[in-house]
Amino acid sequence: MKLGRIAVSGPDGDVARLVLVLPEEERVIDLKRASVLALEKQGATGESARRLSEALFPGSMSAAIGLGERFLDAARRAEKERPDEASIPIGDVKWLPASDPSVVRDGLTFIGHIKGFHEKIGHKPHESLLKVPGYFKGTPHTVIGHDAEVPWPGYIQHMDYELELGYVIGRRGGNLRPEQARPYLFGITVFNDFSARDRQSIEMPIQMGPTKCKDFAYGVGPWITTIDEFADLDAISMEVRVNGETWGKGTSANKLWSVDELIAWASLGEVLEPGDVIGSGTMGGGSALELDRKLQPGDVVELEVGGVGILRNRMGQPQSGLWWPEERTPFM
């Protein structure tokens, strides 16, 4: 099943709706609307049908996934019935981020990218990379969806994309072992870890993790494909196009840490929440840095992942006039 989030107009402004996506029929099904219709046919009053449908299909994907099998069952019913009265042509849809994670995490698992990145910056990977599955955490408030314009803070000169899978968590869990991890994986989306290489080279040596080089946009979408639709997580096709030209192409093979190890590691000592998104890390050749290229304002970046679809975003214009700190004088 393919599940997404869209914005629809309401009397108090836009509201978020969960949808079942039927790309081959070029339409989406509004899941709350479909549920209301089904309940009314079974004799529910309109008010009661809306109350239960809102609880089953809130605007938050994370909240819906948090219901577990009950949510999936209700979505499957809509998939079977596909009511025309709850249909929206796919071309009319205003997409929201496919999930609303409580935390954005982004790993570093593809050996090809770790090699390519370190060759470009002229360092060997630190031995710590071999000891634990590194990942960084991003602010969840800068997640953007399909077709959204990418904000470009004016302090960024060297803009890049990163082609990644987004692992969407399906259940709350902590202290998992890799052999327990798979049932916690709800599905896969496309993840674009937009990155400011010039800012990154300043921030990363502080060793507290990326902030302004990453926390301006994380692309998550266009929708989530549930995990049952993937036969092999190490054989998913991945491609990036800029302005229609292919800049990188490969698969999800050749990982330093498996998906299960990454999920287990992220869960240690803490809690993964339904709807959380963990980026796979960049595919080998999945960044423009590895090609000595960079993005320009107005560029259109398309990430395509087999079994999911295409996440497309246009780069915005640099925002000028932002504050920037003055450098301090050394104190030791």
Next chain:
Amino acid sequence: MKLGRIAVSGPDGDVARLVLVLPEEERVIDLKRASVLALEKQGATGESARRLSEALFPGSMSAAIGLGERFLDAARRAEKERPDEASIPIGDVKWLPASDPSVVRDGLTFIGHIKGFHEKIGHKPHESLLKVPGYFKGTPHTVIGHDAEVPWPGYIQHMDYELELGYVIGRRGGNLRPEQARPYLFGITVFNDFSARDRQSIEMPIQMGPTKCKDFAYGVGPWITTIDEFADLDAISMEVRVNGETWGKGTSANKLWSVDELIAWASLGEVLEPGDVIGSGTMGGGSALELDRKLQPGDVVELEVGGVGILRNRMGQPQSGLWWPEERTPFM
């Protein structure tokens, strides 16, 4: 005003309540209960009084702060009336984290600690520390409150505390300049950035920020003192005691980056949300690392901040049996 969060028993288990804290009277006022009583006296029905009071004083501090002045006005009314019927003796209270931040951020602003830390690890601070106000992001799900036991994942050998102020954000905002930042500061709480020094020395060189060395516990409490009660943010007394013995004592003076600069920086290109907590960074001498000491299971750590109060936590016992990754072989 001092505002906190507590757990009270309900028919479906514990629920969170916001309280006005009156330490000198050794009691707290349940703000929702006080609001219901006041509304009923003005002629509201019980149901309506509860509906409005729940909207004014939800269990989430972040959601309440998000209401802005309307929330503060209602709290001030309760402070004036101090109804005995809504009182709870402070000794009977089960504390929750004083806020429920959407993101935990933790800065590095006290020059004394940056010096002390780098002297211990035998490195000079990286020049990037002088260019931008470094901070890391922590998972919000490991925030704990006053009197909570600190989880101790068994993979941690070298346990430490960090004595910090917690800056609590009061308004949604992005792309702030330092001169605009102060109205976005709601209040100050005590922040304990519990840290695993052995894990930190492995994780930090990956340059993606701390994960397992930090994301097991952030102490936030016992409550928040609103910002109007502080005359000078650079002259707040700070002290840490372990098992009753003073291990560090100082003030909030001598910062590399001001509070306003830290808030402005954190807001660049993204959004600060009401209730978010930004750690000040550790006070000089505010970690045991600087004293060549470490914490043991069962130790009681008290952080005292002038104008706020004492955040006390007992260290738990190491949790054994957790998974740990096997080291990989070099690939380049």
